[in-house]
Amino acid sequence: MDILNTSLLVALIVFCLFALVMVLKTLFTVRTYTAGVVERFGKFNRIVRPGLQVLIPFAEHAFIVDLQVKQAQFSVETKTRYNVFVQIPVSVQYQVLDDRIFDAFYKLSSPQKQIESFVFNSILGHVPKLTLDETFEQQSGISVAVKTELDSIMSGFGFNILTALVTDIIPDVKVKAAMNDINAAQRAQVAAQARGEAEKVLKVKQAEAEAASKALQGQGIAAERQAIIDGLRSSIEHFRESVPGATAEDVMALVLLTQYFDTLKDVGTRGGTNTLFLPSNPGAASDFLTQILAGLRGGNGAAAAPPSRATVTVG
Numbered sequence: 001m002d003i004l005n006t007s008l009l010v011a012l013i014v015f016c017l018f019a020l021v022m023v024l025k026t027l028f029t030v031r032t033y034t035a036g037v038v039e040r041f042g043k044f045n046r047i048v049r050p051g052l053q054v055l056i057p058f059a060e061h062a063f064i065v066d067l068q069v070k071q072a073q074f075s076v077e078t079k080t081r082y083n084v085f086v087q088i089p090v091s092v093q094y095q096v097l098d099d100r101i102f103d104a105f106y107k108l109s110s111p112q113k114q115i116e117s118f119v120f121n122s123i124l125g126h127v128p129k130l131t132l133d134e135t136f137e138q139q140s141g142i143s144v145a146v147k148t149e150l151d152s153i154m155s156g157f158g159f160n161i162l163t164a165l166v167t168d169i170i171p172d173v174k175v176k177a178a179m180n181d182i183n184a185a186q187r188a189q190v191a192a193q194a195r196g197e198a199e200k201v202l203k204v205k206q207a208e209a210e211a212a213s214k215a216l217q218g219q220g221i222a223a224e225r226q227a228i229i230d231g232l233r234s235s236i237e238h239f240r241e242s243v244p245g246a247t248a249e250d251v252m253a254l255v256l257l258t259q260y261f262d263t264l265k266d267v268g269t270r271g272g273t274n275t276l277f278l279p280s281n282p283g284a285a286s287d288f289l290t291q292i293l294a295g296l297r298g299g300n301g302a303a304a305a306p307p308s309r310a311t312v313t314v315g
Contacts, residue, residue, distance in 0.1 A: 036049075076119065080132045
């Protein structure tokens with residue numbers, strides 16, 4: 001009896017353990033933002049949502065589908081219109097549509113590879129029509145075109161394309177260096193034009209200032225000459241009043257002779273003058289006066305012996 005009771009107890013324990021394993025095998029949980037695809041004997045049966053779920057032992061099996069947003073990054077090499085090759089990195093964000101879980105799970109075996117193929121096809125259909133500059137300028141337009149084409153295709157497989165960003169356009173190193181050289185040359189040309197315009201404005205302003213200066217200088221000279229004329233007129237009138245019988249020519253000759261000696265004095269006192277040639281005979285002043293009067297009358301004047309000259313060193 002003891003052996004029988006022991007066998008029954010062992011059998012009961014084994015049955016309980018087996019039942020517990022079966023219960024545990026039928027229970028599973030689905031995490032938030034995922035979904036479960038349940039197959040019964042290899043055939044699709046139902047889609048289960050987050051929470052505790054029950055399966056039929058040995059008949060049903062569950063597969064988890066992630067509903068979170070995923071990101072795939074690709075780098076597409078292509079050429080532009082004039083055969084300049086560029087690398088175009090593309091970043092695609094996608095997720096499974098909640099109402100198309102069946103299509104997303106069964107229609108595509110490798111969604112990321114399919115997306116990569118469609119991205120390559122879209123890029124190669126757009127960029128070769130553009131020049132290198134147009135490719136840079138239309139970077140956002142290329143992103144919109146890739147997203148539109150991807151979305152229209154992948155929606156049939158149960159995927160939603162959130163974004164398809166062209167993150168950069170990378171030309172060959174030599175092409176990039178050439179573009180930098182062109183840009184530097186253009187900037188140097190603009191700088192040279194700006195410097196030329198500045199120099200032109202400066203020269204124009206200097207010319208205007210010089211013209212204004214000469215105009216003022218001319219006005220000053222004219223005023224000076226007018227003052228000299230007025231002064232001479234006044235001197236002549238006073239001299240004629242003071243010396244009866246003196247003519248205007250006599251007065252003018254005396255004034256010019258005085259100015260001549262004043263000029264010699266001024267020249268002698270200025271720096272940079274070393275030697276002057278002056279008449280040495282006592283009658284030099286009379287000869288000067290005679291020559292001045294002859295010049296005023298418009299004649300040759302009386303014949304006079306040329307004065308002898310002596311060299312005088314000044315300073």
